[in-house]
Amino acid sequence: MPGIDPQAPVSTLKGIGPAALLRLGNLGIARVQDLLFHLPLRYQDRRRILPIGSLQPEQEVAVRGQIELAEVVPGKRNMLVVRISDNTGFLSLRFFHFHPGLKAQLRRGLAIWCFGEVRRAFNGLEMIHPEWQVAASPIALNTPTHLTPFYPATEGLNQAQLRRWIGEALDNLSALPDLLPEPLRQGLPDLHTALRTIHQPQGEPPDPFHPAHRRLAFEELLAHRLALQLLRSRRVIEEAPVLAGAGRLWEDLLAQLPFQPTGAQQRVIAEIRADMARATPMQRLLQGDVGAGKTLVAVAASLYAIEAGYQVALMAPTEILAEQHRESFARWLAPLGIDSGWLAQKQGSAERRETLARLASGEIRMVVGTHALFQEEVRFQRLGLVIIDEQHRFGVDQRMQLRGKGENPHLLVMTATPIPRTLAMTLHADLDLSVLDELPPGRSPIDSVVISDQRREEVIERVRHAVLTGRQVYWVCPLIDESEALQLQAAEQSYVELSEALPELRVGLVHGRLKGAEKSAVMEAFKAGEIQLLVATTVIEVGVDVPNASLMIIENAERLGLSQLHQLRGRVGRGSAKSACVLMYHPPLSQKGRDRLAIMRESQDGFVIARKDLELRGPGEFLGVRQTGLANLRIADLSRDEDLLDQVAESAAALRQTSPALCHALVDRWLAGRLDYGDIA
Template sequence: MSLDFAKLPKAVASRLAKLGIRQPFDLVLHLPLRYEDETHLYTIADAPMGVPVMVEGTVEHADITFRPRRQLVARISDGSSELFVRLLHFYPNQQQQLAEGKRVRLLGEIRRGFFGEEMVHPKVRSVGSETPLAEALTPIYPTVNGLAQPPLRKLVNQALNHCVLDDTLPEVLRHDLGLMPFDAAVRLLHQPTPDTAQRALSERTHAAWLRLKFDELLAQQLSMRLAYRRRREQTAPSLRATGLLAQQLLASLPFGLTGAQTKVLAEIRHDLASTHPMQRLLQGDVGAGKTIVAALAALDAIEAGHQAALMAPTEILAEQHYKKLSQWLAPLGIEVVWLAGSLKPAAKAAAIARVESGEAWLAVGTHALFQESVSFARLGLAIVDEQHRFGVHQRLALRGKGGSPHQLMMSATPIPRTLAMSFYADLDVSVIDELPPGRTPIKTRLVNDARREEMVEQVRKVCSEGRQVYWVCPLIEESEALELQTAIDTHVALSESLPEYRVGLVHGRLKPAEKAEVMAAFARNEVQVLVATTVIEVGVDVPNATLMVIEHAERMGLAQLHQLRGRVGRGALESSCILLYSAPLGEVAKQRLKVIFETTDGFLIAREDLRIRGPGEFLGARQSGVPMLRFADLERDTVLLEQARDVAGTLLDHHPAVVEAHLDRWLSGREELLKA
């Protein structure tokens, strides 16, 4: 049976596209969320309560009642007993369907109600005395408004008959792995027979699910390994340096490198000296010292005669990098320019000209760095901080500024092992796994926000000792629906409660210059309390700030809480973080707060964050560019992931035709984004 997408009505094609379905095979991989059992018919007398069941009978009586509200009530009998059907919202065709004397089949849960045993809003189907039962479980698919289940099922069935479902895996390999044939697996998932183990289906542990999960993980591994191999075929400038500039910088600093920093710097230098473009992810917990490592890498690039660029996601963070790098590099005679959207046209044009001429060796900025008007004389190294917060096209655009420059991506959100194996399989990963000496552990306290006044007194005590405080609020403006305390109201309240101290305010809607002015005043201790939204999540470094109060901590993600907490404890002074929460707490909020209270280990926190939120949110708004896993679960399917990783290497080395067929089936041209 043919299935021509070009001939589908525009409205249907549009709704399918919203589901990510643009070609027939996408329908094959559009798997059910759950199933309804219309293969078994109970008598009303024998039907169990509280679980979905199907019964059949004749409508004995039907009426519209108005107490306690307007509703359609019908009494159904099958000779063994009777039950009532209640529809709180109904249409004329449903009245006709439930008219007296009509024979109907009902699917729903029976429970005790006002009239007796009843079904509320069951699935109702008109039948004759000989209407056959379904031979397979009825699949319920993810869908969108305007696309009902029956036409979607019809399209899926057409796709199953139209598409080639041959195995992409060699038979010997499939057999050794103990996997079902692809054809059998996908047909079973769309049309399971009544004797299929329904628990295994719903928990996605059935052999058919395992086959689909493995194939999905294999496609991801293959695509990322291919991206890695293609990159190895490209040429990049060999940035081999004597390390003289780096030695001069280190000699000028009041601290030395930790063992972990020395190790990752050696890994980066090895890559920079290669003629293949580096694509390395530098991970380090909050305060582990990633910036100095990036600065030393940039100096090696500069010493080798090439420019470097550092891009950060927010102006606050980018400007902090600019100031710190200028302070470090200017004494070495190296010009650092600042490029951000907030610059006035003349200043921006001057900065772009110095980058283009090559006079500026290091450019620091936000996404303004990859605008079309910016071109580098000889870009050798692109550094991207908090890389998961950029869209993949943005990262590609920056790298495209210099042909094939080396790329160093930094993240203060440690990536759990399974996530790194899966979503970062095409990257080399370096980890700074120790903190610099002198960092004091941060004490974390959970406090009910009913004790807010006590916290204000705690702030007063800290300020009286000459130290400073962050007070973080999640929203800028009042939202009645969420009933969240706002940064603006909190700033007013703290200013009134602490008249002897200066209270500053920073949020995302301030102009960059205003934001920078307040932050600079806080850094100089001219502002003692800084009320802020989560714009201070990354990059702000004020060692004298030793207390952080976080409002509505129960509404924030673990990684965000950990990042925020890392803004204190940046000196030798004892530091604390108070997490204010509103009771009662939901189960997920309890889990998050328990983890953040019990540990400061970024990797453990990241692993728990992945478990609670899943990889989609963990990677940041699904902007990573990597096709998100639809079927596999990184926590539960680690064994399948490891198998897929091993098989990917074998297939790439010995079965290129299999690789091409498998990627065509699963990615269908979407692998371009994986190059970032």
């Protein structure tokens, strides 16, 4: 079907009705060109024809012969049996499901090509429901000339349909423009060559390191980087409030602090202050390891905004983390006469109405909240700064929603999941990057011990000893309910067992299914020292600060990602006492689990750990699907293709300078319809 526009909807192709259109949409295919970027998962070699006489059971092969007979064999369920031969032997083809016209199609004397798995039958060898085609002569058979691709599919779509539609798109490949100028390719093939090589390989199957794959990965990464930069450029031309002041509030707070900010904190605060003093919106990402002091930097930024007469909103992904920030900000801002508040789902209606009214009037200068800050009824008098903590839990579009609450407020996003700088600059090309690479003095190293859960009794004794010496302990379990399939100790079961084993201790339990008020009550009791041993799920991963807690036990540690283990471990070591983390695993330990726990034992550097986590788990699982669109890359892989990122950055800069139209075309090709980037066009 020549003359099809690659931009046309896939419904243009024959055989794609409403049902197929919906199913293709589930695969991310809406336009004809989307079919071309839907790449095979694997290939079969159907080009080589084997003599029938050489076949062996369990082979998956292609054969060619002549139909000797075709007959319907009666029984409980009729079946069609076709007997074929070449000059070396005979083979039966058996069809249990067939329409009446099939027997007429497979008539005696026709040449046949078929592909399937060879099985042993009572009267020789056979294939069950093979793929086939017939012709008047062997010469007229249209047998494969390239490897046969197998594509990601969905219920209701089969490989034959996908191959046919992708084949039609390939027939119109000349209409698809190559958007990557030759000088930027760095020796990679042109687009048409790359697509034909991947969909119709003539030689060996192209793996992800093949130049054809690399060509498409490069273009996809380039499109994502351009999308984020175009978002940023739209923000840069907007006018933001100028938050410039003498910094008296920050100086007043510094005078009250019992410590001096680190050099890294001072450097980052200066970067933020310079950004907010300009009339263009700040867009800055703050990366810092566990305990590096990101909260103090956020407080400093807030004080500069408040001094300039504006309000500040800080959003956190969980109520526990939001409440932790609420307490920290209240503790630091109240002595300066600054009123702060918070918004969360668990608030009563009267308290919520009062907070909303005080926010709208400007009486509350600083508000902390969860997703509740997105809601339509939340209005600010003069929002000047938005801070988002643990930003990998939120998407680009959610950042935009919260910004929409003010007149182009400045934006500071923070994360304690450090990632390599090259990756950070690609993932967050719409943001400037600041790194807290220095821990405050007094943070002592945490001893990490890897131990089998067969030594559980020894660990319990260690918990008893720690509490009797005046310390508090976390006991972390990955699941709430018991799961025999995964052999994970559930938090509720551990709570019962530990309460019985340690009757002299005050034991508490916190997990994600508790109501907000119940969760808060348990955490408050733990902070106050009323609970000595806290059994918890990973809900305490971030935001919990109890300096007296010096021991953490993590059950089934081999099941958790490195960055999550590092976050959990960071809940101890916050006081003056020597702290330890016991990583308890359930044997036998896989090689991957062994490697993961060895890294935790050997390193406390969040950047080293994040790098290893990325290598072990891959970008999708490591980054989380909502961090940015890059977590859902179709072709590229951030860990595998990281060496392309410097070239991607250079090419993006060159294209933006010389070919703005190409930039938009690349973004449209790879990201059309994606919510995160809906503001670009």
